[in-house]
Amino acid sequence: MLKKIRIWDLPTRLFHWLFAIAVLGAIITDLLEQIEWHSYCGYSALVLVVFRIIWGFIGPYHARFSSFIPGLTDLKLFLKDHQTRHLGHNPLGALSVIAMLLIVIVQASSGLFADDEISFQGPLAKYVSEDIVKLMNSIHELNHWLVYGIVLLHLGAIFYYQRMKKENLLGPMVHGDKEIDDQKEMPALEEVTSKDDIKIRGLAILILLLLVVLFRYFILK
Numbered sequence: 583m584l585k586k587i588r589i590w591d592l593p594t595r596l597f598h599w600l601f602a603i604a605v606l607g608a609i610i611t612d613l614l615e616q617i618e619w620h621s622y623c624g625y626s627a628l629v630l631v632v633f634r635i636i637w638g639f640i641g642p643y644h645a646r647f648s649s650f651i652p653g654l655t656d657l658k659l660f661l662k663d664h665q666t667r668h669l670g671h672n673p674l675g676a677l678s679v680i681a682m683l684l685i686v687i688v689q690a691s692s693g694l695f696a697d698d699e700i701s702f703q704g705p706l707a708k709y710v711s712e713d714i715v716k717l718m719n720s721i722h723e724l725n726h727w728l729v730y731g732i733v734l735l736h737l738g739a740i741f742y743y744q745r746m747k748k749e750n751l752l753g754p755m756v757h758g759d760k761e762i763d764d765q766k767e768m769p770a771l772e773e774v775t776s777k778d779d780i781k782i783r784g785l786a787i788l789i790l791l792l793l794v795v796l797f798r799y800f801i802l803k
C-alpha cells in the first residue's frame with residue numbers, strides 16, 4: 583500500500599526557498615549594481631545559513647546532518663549502485679548540500695568586510711585593516727565563481743533526476759512528503775518520518791528571530 587510520509591519539515595522547506603531567493607537575489611542585485619539590496623540579500627543568506635546549521639543539529643530526522651552526511655562506505659555503495667532509494671538527501675546530494683552551505687558562508691561573511699571603493703562598505707570593514715579588506719574583497723570576488731558553479735550544479739542535478747531518473751525531488755521540497763510502498767520498498771529504506779508539528783515550527787521561528795536580533799545587534803550596530 584502506498585503511504586505518504588513527511589520528509590522535509592516546514593522550517594526546512596521555508597529555509598530552502600528563502601535561501602534560494604536570497605542567493606539568487608544577491609547574484610541579480612550584483613549584476614544590476616544595486617549594492618544596498620545586494621547587502622540585504624547577503625545578510626539574509628547568512629542568517630539563513632546559520633539557522634540551517636543549528637537546524638542540522640536539533641531539527642527533525644531528515645533535516646539533521648547525522649541522518650544524511652555519508653560515511654565513505656555509504657558513498658562508495660551509492661556510487662556503485664545508484665538504484666538504492668534514499669528518503670532524505672542521497673550521499674552525493676548530501677555532499678553538495680554541505681558544499682552549498684560552506685560556499686555561501688564564505689561568500690556572505692567575506693562580504694561583511696568588503697568595500698567596493700565607490701559607495702559601499704560591508705558593516706565590519708571599519709574594524710579591520712586595509713589589507714584585510716583587500717583580502718576579503720579578493721575572497722568575495724574569487725568565491726563568487728564557486729557560488730555560480732554550485733548553484734548551476736544543483737539545478738542541473740535536480741533537472742537530471744527529474745528527466746533521466748524520473749525522480750521528482752522538487753515536489754517534496756514544496757509539500758514535504760514522499761510516498762513509499764510499504765510492501766515493495768527495499769529493506770534498506772528506513773521508514774522515518776520527520777516531525778513537523780506546531781512545537782517544532784515554533785522552535786524554528788524562535789531561533790530565526792533570535793538570530794535576526796543578534797545579527798542586527800552585533801553586526802549591523
Ligand code: HEM
Nearest residue numbers: 605608612621624625627690693694696697698704723726
Ligand atoms: C549570498 C551572498 C552573496 C553573494 C552570492 C554575493 C555575490 C557577489 C558578487 C557576484 C559580486 C561581484 C564580484 C565581482 O565581480 O568582483 C559581489 C560584490 C560585492 N559584494 Fe557580494 N555577495 C554576497 C554577499 C554579500 C554581503 C553580505 C555583502 C556585504 C554587506 C556583500 C558586499 C559586496 C560588495 C561590497 C561587493 C563589491 C566588491 C568589489 O567591488 O570589489 N556581498 N558580491
Ligand code: HEM
Nearest residue numbers: 594598602605606670671672675679682733740751752755
Ligand atoms: C530555484 C531553483 C531551485 C530549485 C528548483 C531547487 C530545488 C531543490 C530540491 C528539489 C532540493 C532537495 C534535494 C534532495 O531531495 O536531495 C533542494 C535542496 C537544497 N537546495 Fe535547492 N533549489 C533551487 C535553488 C537553490 C539555490 C539558489 C540554492 C542556494 C545555494 C539552493 C540550495 C539548496 C540547499 C542548501 C538544499 C538542501 C536543503 C536542506 O537540506 O536544508 N537551492 N533544492
